[in-house]
Amino acid sequence: xxxxxxxxxxxxxxxxxxxxxxxxxxxxxxxxxxxxxxxxxxxxxxxxxxxxxxxxxxxxxxxxxxxxxxxxxxxxxxxxxxxxxxxxxxxxxxxxxxxxxxxxxxxxxxxxxxxxxxxxxxxxxxxxxxxxxxxxxxxxxxxxxxxxxxxxxxxxxxxxxxxxxxxxxxxxxxxxxxxxxxxxxxxxxxxxxxxxxxxxxxxxxxxxxxxxxxxxxxxxxxxxxxxxxxxxxxxxxxxxxxxxxxxxxxxxxxxxxxxxxxxxxxxxxxxxxxxxxxxxxxxxxxxxxxxxxxxxxxxxxxxxxxxxxxxxxxxxxxxxxxxxxxxxxxxxxxxxxxxxxxxxxxxxxxxxxxxxxxxxxxxxxxxxxxxxxxxxxxxxxxxxxxxxxxxxxxx
Numbered sequence: 001x002x003x004x005x006x007x008x009x010x011x012x013x014x015x016x017x018x019x020x021x022x023x024x025x026x027x028x029x030x031x032x033x034x035x036x037x038x039x040x041x042x043x044x045x046x047x048x049x050x051x052x053x054x055x056x057x058x059x060x061x062x063x064x065x066x067x068x069x070x071x072x073x074x075x076x077x078x079x080x081x082x083x084x085x086x087x088x089x090x091x092x093x094x095x096x097x098x099x100x101x102x103x104x105x106x107x108x109x110x111x112x113x114x115x116x117x118x119x120x121x122x123x124x125x126x127x128x129x130x131x132x133x134x135x136x137x138x139x140x141x142x143x144x145x146x147x148x149x150x151x152x153x154x155x156x157x158x159x160x161x162x163x164x165x166x167x168x169x170x171x172x173x174x175x176x177x178x179x180x181x182x183x184x185x186x187x188x189x190x191x192x193x194x195x196x197x198x199x200x201x202x203x204x205x206x207x208x209x210x211x212x213x214x215x216x217x218x219x220x221x222x223x224x225x226x227x228x229x230x231x232x233x234x235x236x237x238x239x240x241x242x243x244x245x246x247x248x249x250x251x252x253x254x255x256x257x258x259x260x261x262x263x264x265x266x267x268x269x270x271x272x273x274x275x276x277x278x279x280x281x282x283x284x285x286x287x288x289x290x291x292x293x294x295x296x297x298x299x300x301x302x303x304x305x306x307x308x309x310x311x312x313x314x315x316x317x318x319x320x321x322x323x324x325x326x327x328x329x330x331x332x333x334x335x336x337x338x339x340x341x342x343x344x345x346x347x348x349x350x351x352x353x354x355x356x357x358x359x360x361x362x363x364x365x366x367x368x369x370x371x372x373x374x375x376x377x378x379x380x381x382x383x384x385x386x387x388x389x390x391x392x393x394x395x
Contacts, residue, residue, distance in 0.1 A: 164192060167197045
């Protein structure tokens with residue numbers, strides 16, 4: 001489906017370290033892999049971002065955000081990362097970073113509960129949506145198109161007590177390089193709970209260098225462990241003429257009313273895996289042949305329900321891919337073969353995107369959403385006639 005990056009210079013050095021040189025419209029990216037449990041090309045591709053702060057993107061092939069992925073492959077990564085965690089008795093607070101890693105983080109959390117059911121843990125993900133009357137911590141993701149992030153305290157009193165008394169933090173992102181965003185979040189959270197004892201940074205790819213854990217520990221004054229499927233480093237040389245125009249805005253009216261966001265699936269705290277009723281799976285696949293191809297599509301931060309639906313459909317024998325829409329403007333080229341542009345379904349008045357998807361490849365596209373169905377009109381028109389929507393109310 002995708003053209004190879006030119007030039008495809010991929011080799012192992014004499015020391016056994018894998019090196020990759022990637023030419024993008026925005027500049028030259030050099031990647032060096034020190035150690036990895038998977039081949040670099042199996043974990044990620046590369047793309048150019050329409051962003052003056054950071055002109056490149058590690059385009060994950062196992063995340064389910066910018067590239068269609070089978071649920072089985074996603075679950076393998078979740079379990080692999082969860083299995084590397086060395087946690088104490090708890091309480092443990094798992095936090096995933098919006099927008100891109102919300103599904104990854106919840107998947108790692110659920111895998112941990114599957115592997116160690118006795119774990120006293122809570123999952124929550126950050127968000128860019130402000131809800132009046134709700135307590136939240138603020139922190140910054142400086143290099144992002146939408147830098148302001150919020151972390152809400154759970155609504156249920158028993159979950160809030162666990163949120164405020166955690167002894168270990170597990171922070172999950174799809175990729176870690178400088179670690180500044182995660183450190184910003186730890187520092188913000190410690191003002192609420194100064195009794196944190198250990199921190200774990202978890203990612204599919206960690207490109208901060210071999211001394212990352214030591215540097216993070218020194219900065220935070222806490223023991224920090226770095227868990228990843230791949231460890232390495234990178235260097236980027238921006239092209240002299242890159243980005244002659246400003247990128248489109250990635251932040252609009254980000255204020256939401258409480259009823260406009262799902263309250264029990266991650267953003268406001270959850271301590272259990274998500275389950276999809278079998279009757280819902282039957283309804284979503286009505287009229288399909290047993291081995292038909294299905295795309296299950298998440299929307300923005302609302303990613304994990306799509307994975308759980310996809311996993312259920314895969315168990316029924318369907319050929320399933322999972323992906324999500326994005327607010328991040330990525331340039332077509334390199335490992336981005338196509339881009340669809342449409343109005344966001346949260347009413348922010350900004351553009352959203354869907355990458356590397358041809359609706360003709362699927363007998364049905366199932367769109368999972370927490371927002372009202374009317375907000376999906378532009379997206380659904382882009383997807384063609386073979387779609388169904390699945391709202392949070394039916395989960």
